[in-house]
Amino acid sequence: MSPANHNPEIRKDAVNNRMVIISPARSRRPSDFKSKSKPSSNPNSDAHQTCPFCAGNEHQCAPEIFRSPEYSTSDWKVRVIENLYPAVSRDVGVKSDDVEYGHADVIGEVRLGGFGYHDVVIESPVHSVQLVDMLVSEVADVLIAYKKRIGQICGVGSISYVQVFKNHGASAGASLSHPHSQILALPVIPSTVSTRLNSMKEYHNQTGKCALCNIHTDKLLIDESTHFISVSPFASTYPFETWIVPRYHSSHYHEIGEDKAIDLGGLLKLTLKKLSIQLDDPPYNFMIHTSPLQITSSQLPYTHWYIQIVPQLSTIGGFEMGTGCYINPVFPEDAAKILREIEVP
Amino acid sequence: MSPANHNPEIRKDAVNNRMVIISPARSRRPSDFKSKSKPSSNPNSDAHQTCPFCAGNEHQCAPEIFRSPEYSTSDWKVRVIENLYPAVSRDVGVKSDDVEYGHADVIGEVRLGGFGYHDVVIESPVHSVQLVDMLVSEVADVLIAYKKRIGQICGVGSISYVQVFKNHGASAGASLSHPHSQILALPVIPSTVSTRLNSMKEYHNQTGKCALCNIHTDKLLIDESTHFISVSPFASTYPFETWIVPRYHSSHYHEIGEDKAIDLGGLLKLTLKKLSIQLDDPPYNFMIHTSPLQITSSQLPYTHWYIQIVPQLSTIGGFEMGTGCYINPVFPEDAAKILREIEVP
Numbered sequence: 001m002s003p004a005n006h007n008p009e010i011r012k013d014a015v016n017n018r019m020v021i022i023s024p025a026r027s028r029r030p031s032d033f034k035s036k037s038k039p040s041s042n043p044n045s046d047a048h049q050t051c052p053f054c055a056g057n058e059h060q061c062a063p064e065i066f067r068s069p070e071y072s073t074s075d076w077k078v079r080v081i082e083n084l085y086p087a088v089s090r091d092v093g094v095k096s097d098d099v100e101y102g103h104a105d106v107i108g109e110v111r112l113g114g115f116g117y118h119d120v121v122i123e124s125p126v127h128s129v130q131l132v133d134m135l136v137s138e139v140a141d142v143l144i145a146y147k148k149r150i151g152q153i154c155g156v157g158s159i160s161y162v163q164v165f166k167n168h169g170a171s172a173g174a175s176l177s178h179p180h181s182q183i184l185a186l187p188v189i190p191s192t193v194s195t196r197l198n199s200m201k202e203y204h205n206q207t208g209k210c211a212l213c214n215i216h217t218d219k220l221l222i223d224e225s226t227h228f229i230s231v232s233p234f235a236s237t238y239p240f241e242t243w244i245v246p247r248y249h250s251s252h253y254h255e256i257g258e259d260k261a262i263d264l265g266g267l268l269k270l271t272l273k274k275l276s277i278q279l280d281d282p283p284y285n286f287m288i289h290t291s292p293l294q295i296t297s298s299q300l301p302y303t304h305w306y307i308q309i310v311p312q313l314s315t316i317g318g319f320e321m322g323t324g325c326y327i328n329p330v331f332p333e334d335a336a337k338i339l340r341e342i343e344v345p
Numbered sequence: 346m347s348p349a350n351h352n353p354e355i356r357k358d359a360v361n362n363r364m365v366i367i368s369p370a371r372s373r374r375p376s377d378f379k380s381k382s383k384p385s386s387n388p389n390s391d392a393h394q395t396c397p398f399c400a401g402n403e404h405q406c407a408p409e410i411f412r413s414p415e416y417s418t419s420d421w422k423v424r425v426i427e428n429l430y431p432a433v434s435r436d437v438g439v440k441s442d443d444v445e446y447g448h449a450d451v452i453g454e455v456r457l458g459g460f461g462y463h464d465v466v467i468e469s470p471v472h473s474v475q476l477v478d479m480l481v482s483e484v485a486d487v488l489i490a491y492k493k494r495i496g497q498i499c500g501v502g503s504i505s506y507v508q509v510f511k512n513h514g515a516s517a518g519a520s521l522s523h524p525h526s527q528i529l530a531l532p533v534i535p536s537t538v539s540t541r542l543n544s545m546k547e548y549h550n551q552t553g554k555c556a557l558c559n560i561h562t563d564k565l566l567i568d569e570s571t572h573f574i575s576v577s578p579f580a581s582t583y584p585f586e587t588w589i590v591p592r593y594h595s596s597h598y599h600e601i602g603e604d605k606a607i608d609l610g611g612l613l614k615l616t617l618k619k620l621s622i623q624l625d626d627p628p629y630n631f632m633i634h635t636s637p638l639q640i641t642s643s644q645l646p647y648t649h650w651y652i653q654i655v656p657q658l659s660t661i662g663g664f665e666m667g668t669g670c671y672i673n674p675v676f677p678e679d680a681a682k683i684l685r686e687i688e689v690p
């Protein structure tokens with residue numbers, strides 16, 4: 001049966017307990033709206049003159065947290081800075097001694113002060129360079145900056161979870177085109193994270209194994225490096241969604257060492273390059289899915305971090321918003337085969 | 346404290362158990378991408394000549410299920426048709442006697458045939474008319490078509506949940522501009538629905554009340570009609586998100602009677618009109634959140650349908666994808682006040 005003739009399938013994976021409908025027929029539907037302009041290549045042309053993230057414009061930014069290399073001046077490679085328009089605030093109380101917040105005023109409702117850290121990682125001093133074009137060692141510098149910043153935040157007792165993410169291109173939510181990613185630290189464990197923990201715990205209870213150590217690679221493997229694999233997940237929510245998963249069991253991203261970061265940098269770059277070749281430089285997001293900062297030793301056997309990379313090829317609609325169930329027109333096995341076979345020059 | 350100076354808050358509601366960060370500071374961040382073209386008014390200019398949903402082009406459509414009025418010919422008002430590119434298929438087995446599907450091949454994973462119904466509701470024979478411009482009785486005709494179609498699907502034992510939704514404008518996911526909505530019937534209960542049931546059950550256990558009968562209206566009420574209210578939800582995930590909630594306790598949308606459908610049509614039209622005035626004809630989605638078709642009598646006291654209307658003003662990013670937690674720059678109290686005070690001519 002050729003891929004285009006596949007019947008639709010409903011799948012749910014063992015990691016996120018998230019349902020998806022895989023339906024090749026959907027890819028043939030017509031549209032009478034003009035197609036989106038390519039969003040990743042559409043910044044205002046004078047952007048880099050006024051871009052706060054460019055080298056030389058450091059004074060336009062919110063305060064710096066650190067830079068790499070540590071004692072560099074104008075020749076920095078990566079800067080981690082405060083977000084000037086933060087979603088959560090360093091200066092707000094989260095605890096119930098703060099009169100205005102910190103108490104649920106109706107059963108079932110939660111209302112907390114929006115305490116937390118919201119940082120930006122400037123991945124390069126140069127406006128037009130993208131992660132995919134950088135040297136492996138430069139990609140690794142960015143990955144190590146994430147690690148270092150999470151390590152600092154770890155010390156703050158009231159932070160429960162740290163989300164690292166990247167928006168590339170306007171359709172992936174980016175408001176600035178200079179290469180950057182973000183780190184957002186929260187005083188609560190978000191719902192997808194607790195759902196994932198529960199789901200992986202159940203898998204472990206039933207099999208004695210970690211769901212990600214045991215992930216399908218049969219028809220779903222794309223590439224492998226010394227310490228990592230890239231795969232199409234069994235229940236991909238988006239076409240060409242790709243996960244990079246450590247081959248070693250590890251609960252927390254920020255425990256990664258320098259060697260492994262360089263290895264990961266290589267596989268991340270390769271994956272982004274393949275997606276760029278196959279999908280013509282698509283807008284994309286990536287998210288590092290790690291474990292809550294404080295986990296118990298009983299949670300260690302079934303928690304395992306990974307990176308989810310999602311090319312943004314279409315806009316979701318009311319069905320996904322209503323049900324949380326995504327419609328993906330591309331079978332993960334087909335996406336994996338295509339990506340596996342791409343030769344990167 | 347003026348709204349713009351509000352500190353950020355983290356909220357979770359009693360209905361969906363969904364976390365949101367409300368952070369007015371976010372609305373001030375700059376963008377170097379060109380702003381989106383207004384998506385709801387941007388169809389190709391010759392669209393209605395070739396539009397399959399226009400009166401006269403019925404032969405270009407997938408088969409009709411019914412029309413209203415029932416025996417109308419070219420003067421139909423609403424048509425319910427099969428989706429030509431369905432996400433789920435009428436012709437696929439869902440059961441395990443289908444060799445290729447119907448069994449989880451690894452613990453924790455689910456793999457089912459994509460059985461279900463996927464229909465389109467053509468809301469008007471006229472290409473350029475929008476729901477917001479239609480007569481109240483015409484809006485009610487659409488609402489009654491939803492009811493009737495769900496009623497038919499109810500008879501199919503293997504369907505568990507029916508999602509009614511509308512995508513208006515390209516940024517809300519619409520691929521066609523002719524006024525329409527969709528009905529998708531699934532053989533499984535989607536995750537947001539089971540999460541909602543659990544959350545409302547817990548609220549009921551603790552208070553003896555239905556979370557939606559007891560919804561906050563203090564500072565959050567927008568409008569009310571005989572049988573319905575419109576409110577900004579306490580933990581709005583999107584700016585100006587609005588819910589229309591029956592004032593009477595009811596688990597299933599499709600039990601609505603003709604009188605109430607007309608009343609609802611009036612409030613839906615008013616709400617869409619206010620959003621259109623305030624936000625300049627924004628792209629939007631609406632979803633009817635109803636209960637699974639088969640619920641037990643013990644679930645009746647805490648299940649209550651409602652309509653969620655979401656203007657699509659921005660693109661979500663990696664943070665929301667990673668955590669399931671949305672960042673909303675507008676406090677629901679402020680949105681409610683603005684919408685409450687709009688005078689509709």
Ligand SMILES: Nc1ncnc2c1ncn2[C@@H]1O[C@H](COP(=O)(O)OP(=O)(O)O[C@H]2O[C@H](CO)[C@@H](O)[C@H](O)[C@H]2O)[C@@H](O)[C@H]1O
Binds near residue numbers: 052374662664
């Ligand atoms: N001078 C300066 N100094 C320091 N920081 C500066 C700055 N000027 C701008 N910034 C910050 O730089 C960040 C750039 O981030 P992105 O381009 O990845 O997307 P953004 O966070 O705007 O929103 C996207 O991501 C979020 C989170 O996923 C979604 O809520 C949203 O809808 C989506 O558009 C912004 O957060 C902005 O506040």
Ligand SMILES: Nc1ncnc2c1ncn2[C@@H]1O[C@H](COP(=O)(O)OP(=O)(O)O[C@H]2O[C@H](CO)[C@@H](O)[C@H](O)[C@H]2O)[C@@H](O)[C@H]1O
Binds near residue numbers: 520526
């Ligand atoms: N001649 C014909 N006869 C019958 N039906 C026809 C037809 N021509 C087209 N159709 C159907 O008409 C529908 C139009 O629906 P919408 O414009 O609301 O968005 P669509 O479903 O394309 O995708 C949006 O909504 C879905 C569900 O939320 C998301 O998965 C997706 O990403 C988003 O773009 C399509 O489903 C299409 O298959």
